[in-house]
Amino acid sequence: MSGNVYTILDTRDGEFPQVNLEALAVGRLIAEKSGKDLISLFFSDNPSAHLDKFAGRGVKKVHLFASPELGKFNLEHLGKLTINKIGQENDSIVVLPANIHGKELGGYLAAGLGAGYVTDCTGISEEGGKIVYKRPAYSGKVIQKLAASAGAALVVGFRPNSFPVPEADATGAPETVAETVSTEPAKAVIVEVKKPEGAALDVTEAKIIISGGRGLQEGANFSLLEELVALIGQGATVGASRMAVDAGWRDHQAQVGQTGKVVSPELYVACGISGAIQHLVGMSSSKCIVAINKDPEANIFKVADFGIVGDIFQVVPAICEEMKRVKV
Amino acid sequence: MKILVLIKQVPDTEAQIKIDPSGKAIDESGIKFVLNPYDEFGVEEAVRIKEKNPDSTVTAVTIGPERSKEAMRSALAMGADTGIKIWDDSLAGADAGVKAALLAAAAGTLEYDIIFCGKQAIDDDQGAVGGAISRLLSVPFVSNVVKVDISGGKCILQREVEGASEIVECGMPCIISAQKGLNEPRYPSLINIMKAKKKEIKEMTPAGLGVSDLASKTELVGMEPPPSRPPGRIIEGEPAQAAVELVRILREEIKVF
Numbered sequence: 348m349s350g351n352v353y354t355i356l357d358t359r360d361g362e363f364p365q366v367n368l369e370a371l372a373v374g375r376l377i378a379e380k381s382g383k384d385l386i387s388l389f390f391s392d393n394p395s396a397h398l399d400k401f402a403g404r405g406v407k408k409v410h411l412f413a414s415p416e417l418g419k420f421n422l423e424h425l426g427k428l429t430i431n432k433i434g435q436e437n438d439s440i441v442v443l444p445a446n447i448h449g450k451e452l453g454g455y456l457a458a459g460l461g462a463g464y465v466t467d468c469t470g471i472s473e474e475g476g477k478i479v480y481k482r483p484a485y486s487g488k489v490i491q492k493l494a495a496s497a498g499a500a501l502v503v504g505f506r507p508n509s510f511p512v513p514e515a516d517a518t519g520a521p522e523t524v525a526e527t528v529s530t531e532p533a534k535a536v537i538v539e540v541k542k543p544e545g546a547a548l549d550v551t552e553a554k555i556i557i558s559g560g561r562g563l564q565e566g567a568n569f570s571l572l573e574e575l576v577a578l579i580g581q582g583a584t585v586g587a588s589r590m591a592v593d594a595g596w597r598d599h600q601a602q603v604g605q606t607g608k609v610v611s612p613e614l615y616v617a618c619g620i621s622g623a624i625q626h627l628v629g630m631s632s633s634k635c636i637v638a639i640n641k642d643p644e645a646n647i648f649k650v651a652d653f654g655i656v657g658d659i660f661q662v663v664p665a666i667c668e669e670m671k672r673v674k675v
Numbered sequence: 676m677k678i679l680v681l682i683k684q685v686p687d688t689e690a691q692i693k694i695d696p697s698g699k700a701i702d703e704s705g706i707k708f709v710l711n712p713y714d715e716f717g718v719e720e721a722v723r724i725k726e727k728n729p730d731s732t733v734t735a736v737t738i739g740p741e742r743s744k745e746a747m748r749s750a751l752a753m754g755a756d757t758g759i760k761i762w763d764d765s766l767a768g769a770d771a772g773v774k775a776a777l778l779a780a781a782a783g784t785l786e787y788d789i790i791f792c793g794k795q796a797i798d799d800d801q802g803a804v805g806g807a808i809s810r811l812l813s814v815p816f817v818s819n820v821v822k823v824d825i826s827g828g829k830c831i832l833q834r835e836v837e838g839a840s841e842i843v844e845c846g847m848p849c850i851i852s853a854q855k856g857l858n859e860p861r862y863p864s865l866i867n868i869m870k871a872k873k874k875e876i877k878e879m880t881p882a883g884l885g886v887s888d889l890a891s892k893t894e895l896v897g898m899e900p901p902p903s904r905p906p907g908r909i910i911e912g913e914p915a916q917a918a919v920e921l922v923r924i925l926r927e928e929i930k931v932f
Contacts, residue, residue, distance in 0.1 A: 420841075422809070422816060430810075447836040451818040454806025457772055463892030464771055464803050479896050484799050488692040489701065491799075492896040499892040535815035535832075535845035542839045549837040555931060579932055599821075599856040600835060605688045605797060606712050606855050614931045625688045631904065635929050637921065638907075651907040653924060655917045665918030673922060 350439025350500060351386045352378040355429055355452070357420065358391040363400050366444040368512045373505045374442045375405040376471055380478050381440065386410070388432060390425055392418030398523060403515030407522065414528040420448045422455060423533040430459035432526070437498050445504035457502040465493045466504035486605040486628035507551065508611055548584040550603055555579055555614045558586035558603055562619015562640060562659050566596030571663045572618060578670040586610070588620045604629035619659045622647030639663065676731040678721040679785060680755060681778055681792040681804060682714040684739050684746035688797065698897045700768070710746040713793025715860040716853035720823055721791050722754035723858065732756050736781050738766065738774050744876060751871035752863035758876040761884065770891035771799065775807030780884040782812060787848055789830070794819050794852040805852040815849045821856035
């Protein structure tokens with residue numbers, strides 16, 4: 348039996364996150380290229396609240412897994428329910444986001460489905476009759492092109508923010524199937540979710556990142572970048588180089604680079620960051636890069652679209668002033 | 676407590692990566708290989724648990740060619756007791772699924788309470804192994820962990836996700852993937868480096884582990900360098916002028932705000 352394209356979706360704090368729409372867009376792309384049907388498995392404590400989101404996205408069928416325990420991510424529940432539903436269909440393609448939960452689940456599903464695994468996929472094309480999945484490896488120093496081996500199923504984790512989400516079209520709403528959820532008690536369970544007070548937007552989810560490095564000289568000076576982030580408003584956050592994190596100026600959650608996070612925001616502003624290769628591999632897929640550094644020879648200028656050679660303690664406040672002026 | 680740590684030898688973070696003329700592998704000449712940084716966090720955490728619980732053992736397990744013994748020696752110098760190295764030449768280019776099957780088979784021959792691994796190896800950057808062996812061994816898995824507390828036969832783990840920390844309670848045995856922030860890995864002392872040279876590294880093969888299906892489920896079609904960025908533009912002028920021009924460009928040309 349020929350397989351399908353499946354998207355694995357859940358909710359986060361009861362919400363239907365943007366990354367789900369990206370998953371549906373990626374799933375549709377693969378379904379069109381492979382001539383397969385697009386089917387969603389949707390796990391939530393309240394999935395029926397979000398059924399409208401599936402309309403006009405090329406989804407043929409949505410399997411609803413509703414249970415209070417599915418309100419929070421649980422690898423064992425999602426993994427087992429998905430594997431039981433899909434079984435060992437050959438050449439199925441399972442699509443999920445390569446965020447932290449999705450990556451935890453991806454390897455599990457690949458093993459359980461006997462499938463190949465591609466994660467952090469950033470592009471999909473066709474070559475020689477095969478669907479080819481591009482993904483950065485070696486921290487982005489190389490792009491790997493992978494395909495499923497002949498007849499094998501494949502689990503594809505796509506990197507958030509890498510695929511456009513088209514507007515819903517007129518294809519209408521999918522058929523929905525309510526599934527019976529029976530789970531054994533999980534061995535690993537989330538007992539608490541901590542969101543720091545006034546928690547900053549995560550760098551992997553931000554549209555604009557204002558990032559600081561050695562040039563800031565001390566942790567307190569990150570307030571300069573925070574001011575600019577506040578002026579830009581929604582979608583912006585502060586990032587940091589490894590040096591700034593290792594010095595204790597910023598939490599490691601904000602670290603961009605090889606041992607931190609790989610980001611591809613609309614705009615990345617590097618303030619006082621020299622541009623070591625470990626940093627560049629974490630941010631060079633940003634759509635627009637601005638570098639501000641007093642050293643005209645700094646490596647960061649090699650990847651920047653726009654550069655200002657100058658003292659960040661003068662340039663950043665001047666940008667803030669201009670932002671205030673144009674916003675009024 | 677019996678602890679396994681899955682480790683991998685990878686190119687150093689500084690390494691310039693060149694693609695081999697075959698287009699299917701990287702050119703290894705001139706590359707310095709090191710113990711994967713995320714695995715170092717795993718080794719360190721395992722050794723710290725051992726230091727608190729003196730009856731514990733720490734076994735490092737790797738898949739890799741001869742050169743990967745060096746990474747194994749690093750783990751042994753940090754305090755792992757013994758090493759297991761799995762290899763035969765048919766494994767060159769094997770995908771994560773094959774490696775997970777081998778690691779699960781190796782773990783199956785051992786006793787363990789906790790298996791540590793890095794959240795990903797910085798070569799393939801897949802992070803596939805923890806989840807895969809979780810399924811294969813039917814052992815729970817928590818990824819991206821920055822804090823491990825063990826009490827009453829359970830682990831209380833802190834998993835970092837986008838914009839939040841999750842506290843996860845997990846029975847043992849379990850699999851934990853280490854994220855930066857878990858600890859500060861030690862630099863091994865000279866004496867421990869010397870001692871590590873005398874520690875046993877047991878060599879095993881897929882056949883010896885009873886794993887016969889070594890077919891990858893993915894095919895590497897090719898590798899290419901990342902797209903290069905077009906040359907940028909330096910905005911001249913005094914800080915105030917340059918700032919005004921930058922904000923204009925970002926609003927009017929790039930339209931980001």
